[in-house]
Structure formats: C-alpha cells, structure tokens
Amino acid sequence: MRLLTAPLLPLLLHSLTTQAYTPISNDFLKAIPPPAETDFNIDSGGLLAPLLIPRVPGTPGQVKAQRHFVDFFRENLPEWEISWQNSTGTTPSSDGKQLPFQNLIIRREPPWTKQRGPGTASFLTLVAHYDSKITPKGFIGATDSAAPCAILMYLARTVEKELAKMWARQQQQAAAASRERAGNEREEEKKMPGPDVGIQILLLDGEEAFVSWTDTDSLYGARSLAAEWENTTYPAMSPFKNPMRQISLFVLLDLLGAAGPTVPSYFQSTHWAYQRMAALEGRLRQMKILESKEGTQPFLHEGGKMAAEFSGHGFVGDDHVPFMARGADVLHIIPTPFPRVWHTAADDGKHLDMASVRDWARIVTAFTLEWMDVQKTGT
Numbered sequence: 001m002r003l004l005t006a007p008l009l010p011l012l013l014h015s016l017t018t019q020a021y022t023p024i025s026n027d028f029l030k031a032i033p034p035p036a037e038t039d040f041n042i043d044s045g046g047l048l049a050p051l052l053i054p055r056v057p058g059t060p061g062q063v064k065a066q067r068h069f070v071d072f073f074r075e076n077l078p079e080w081e082i083s084w085q086n087s088t089g090t091t092p093s094s095d096g097k098q099l100p101f102q103n104l105i106i107r108r109e110p111p112w113t114k115q116r117g118p119g120t121a122s123f124l125t126l127v128a129h130y131d132s133k134i135t136p137k138g139f140i141g142a143t144d145s146a147a148p149c150a151i152l153m154y155l156a157r158t159v160e161k162e163l164a165k166m167w168a169r170q171q172q173q174a175a176a177a178s179r180e181r182a183g184n185e186r187e188e189e190k191k192m193p194g195p196d197v198g199i200q201i202l203l204l205d206g207e208e209a210f211v212s213w214t215d216t217d218s219l220y221g222a223r224s225l226a227a228e229w230e231n232t233t234y235p236a237m238s239p240f241k242n243p244m245r246q247i248s249l250f251v252l253l254d255l256l257g258a259a260g261p262t263v264p265s266y267f268q269s270t271h272w273a274y275q276r277m278a279a280l281e282g283r284l285r286q287m288k289i290l291e292s293k294e295g296t297q298p299f300l301h302e303g304g305k306m307a308a309e310f311s312g313h314g315f316v317g318d319d320h321v322p323f324m325a326r327g328a329d330v331l332h333i334i335p336t337p338f339p340r341v342w343h344t345a346a347d348d349g350k351h352l353d354m355a356s357v358r359d360w361a362r363i364v365t366a367f368t369l370e371w372m373d374v375q376k377t378g379t
C-alpha cells in the first residue's frame with residue numbers, strides 16, 4: 001500500500017490543481033459595463049428592438065432577425081467569425097413545402113488556435129433560439145427567445161474587449177519567453193501561448209413546434225446542427241475529433257426576461273457550473289450591481305442542491321437535447337415555472353421586466369469572463 005501512495009499522491013494533487021478555479025475579482029465584476037439604455041430598449045434600435053417581431057422560419061421576419069445578427073457582428077465585432085448551418089424540412093403544417101432552418105454559429109478563438117486550423121480550441125458554447133412560434137398569430141416571443149439572443153449580443157460585445165487584451169498579453173509573454181530560450185531547439189517545439197479556449201454563440205432556428213411538440217415537430221435547427229457536427233471529421237492530428245467534441249459546456253438560455261424567475265439546477269453533471277453562476281449572482285447582488293428587486297429567492301436558487309436531490313424529474317425538452325444525446329455537458333438556464341406569458345400573445349416587449357433582462361446579461365457575462373479566466377489560471 002505504501003508503495004502505491006507515493007506515485008499516486010502527486011497525480012492526485014495535479015488533478016486538483018488543474019481543476020482549481022479562480023473566482024473573478026470584485027474589481028473585475030464592478031468593471032463590467034452596465035447594459036446601456038439603448039441596448040435593451042424595446043422601441044428604439046439597440047440589440048433587442050429589431051428582434052421583437054414574428055420570426056417564423058420561411059417568413060420575412062426570419063430574414064430580418066438574421067440580418068440584425070450579421071450586421072451587428074460585422075459592424076461591431078469583426079473578429080467574431082460567422083458561419084451558417086442550413087437545412088430544410090417539412091413540418092406538419094407546411095403542406096409538404098420545405099421550410100428553411102438556418103442556424104448561425106459565431107466564434108471567437110485565440111489567434112494561435114485559429115492558425116493551427118479547425119479542431120484545436122474548445123468552446124464555451126452559449127445558445128439561444130431566434131425563431132418564434134407560428135401561433136398565436138403575431139406571436140413575438142420576447143422571452144422566447146428574443147431577449148436571450150439580445151443578451152448574448154451584449155455578452156459578445158462586453159467580453160471581446162477582455163479577450164483581445166488577454167490574448168495579446170499571452171502572445172507577448174510567449175514571444176518573450178521564446179526569445180529567452182533561443183538556441184534551445186527542443187524548447188522551441190510548438191507551445192501555445194495560452195489555453196486553447198474560445199467562445200461560440202449558437203443562434204438556433206426552428207426550435208418551436210409548428211403544430212404540437214413531438215420529437216419530429218420541434219428542434220429542427222438543433223437536430224440538424226448536432227447531427228452535422230457529429231458527422232464532421234477533423235484531420236487525424238487535431239486535438240478534437242469533430243465540432244461536437246469542441247463543446248466544453250453547452251449553456252442554453254431560454255424563456256428569460258420575465259420578473260422573478262427561478263431557475264433550478266437540472267443536471268448533476270453540470271451542477272458545478274450552476275454553482276459558479278449562482279455564486280456570481282450572489283456576489284453581484286451583494287455588491288448592489290443587480291437591479292431586479294430581490295424576490296423571495298435568487299434567480300439561481302439551487303446552488304446548495306445535494307446529489308440525492310437530482311431525481312431526473314423536471315427535465316425540460318429544448319435545444320440542448322440533441323447535443324446532450326451526443327455527450328455535450330449542458331447547463332440549462334430556463335425558469336421553472338415558465339413565465340406566465342409563455343406561448344401567449346402577451347409574451348411581447350411590454351411584458352418584459354427590463355431589470356431582469358439586464359441582470360441576466362450581467363450574470364451570464366460575468367460567468368463567461370470567469371470561465372475564460374479559469375481556463376487561463378487552470379493550466
């Protein structure tokens with residue numbers, strides 16, 4: 001026994017240190033720029049207003065929403081790489097007509113992983129669906145999921161500044177270190193200047209059912225993307241086999257923007273990530289950075305949930321399903337109960353609780369910044 005403990009101990013310590021994680025500092029949290037009045041104003045421009053229209057696949061609203069996303073990233077965040085994943089399909093109400101389902105994939109990764117080619121970086125994957133339900137007529141889906149899409153746009157703009165700074169600094173440090181060991185050829189072996197960790201935003205299409213929710217009448221975009229990603233093969237030497245494996249965590253935002261949400265921790269396997277986000281919410285509240293009135297419970301109220309309490313009940317069918325079936329770790333940020341306005345004509349801009357929308361933007365952004373930092377200090 002004694003012989004075994006000696007070699008095992010360092011291994012154990014190593015695995016503990018690589019999983020160690022540094023909470024983001026208070027100064028950093030305070031420095032997160034508050035969402036501007038113009039970002040989430042429901043009438044005038046900004047991130048959200050252009051999305052408060054019906055966005056049914058195969059209609060002009062779908063195209064308008066797509067253009068809004070593409071214009072925003074091209075104009076404000078040209079470093080984020082936009083790509084499409086398209087499919088078509090019939091629905092129970094399309095009379096045999098093929099409808100287009102068009103997912104947007106928007107990526108930002110370290111310059112050194114980009115140089116090495118696809119399959120090099122892992123991605124914190126932040127997801128919302130942008131389509132809206134075909135009924136009731138004129139349905140907007142402000143919480144479902146216009147607001148989550150706008151929150152992801154705010155997040156991208158906010159984290160970009162920090163990522164650009166961090167990656168430039170890491171590259172400088174790596175260049176300086178490589179000059180120092182000039183002449184030592186073995187050390188010149190390709191070494192990444194920092195962790196191979198990026199962010200990708202998935203704006204998914206065709207989440208809603210056209211008639212009633214079944215396995216085939218729902219999740220049109222997500223099912224197509226997950227299947228395609230699993231069937232894509234990267235070159236043999238790539239660190240990741242396919243885009244599905246590059247998902248380090250699949251964070252799905254849905255039905256956010258009503259007052260007083262309570263979001264359970266759905267999966268034991270990602271409870272650690274839920275706890276991180278809940279801790280950030282707690283700190284932001286304590287620092288009086290959040291605007292929403294404190295209800296009886298915080299948004300993320302199950303940080304203390306014990307292993308035995310994960311029963312498998314309360315699972316909510318949503319865009320994560322085809323990804324989870326293929327092994328992705330999922331953090332599902334969706335309230336239970338659903339907002340009162342769910343799937344009614346009242347799920348519109350006027351019924352959003354702006355303080356909650358802005359608070360979610362801050363919480364998810366803080367989580368993302370901390371995630372990127374975690375990976376930096378974790379190696």
Ligand SMILES: [Zn+2]
Pocket residue numbers: 133144208343
């Ligand atoms: Zn819905």
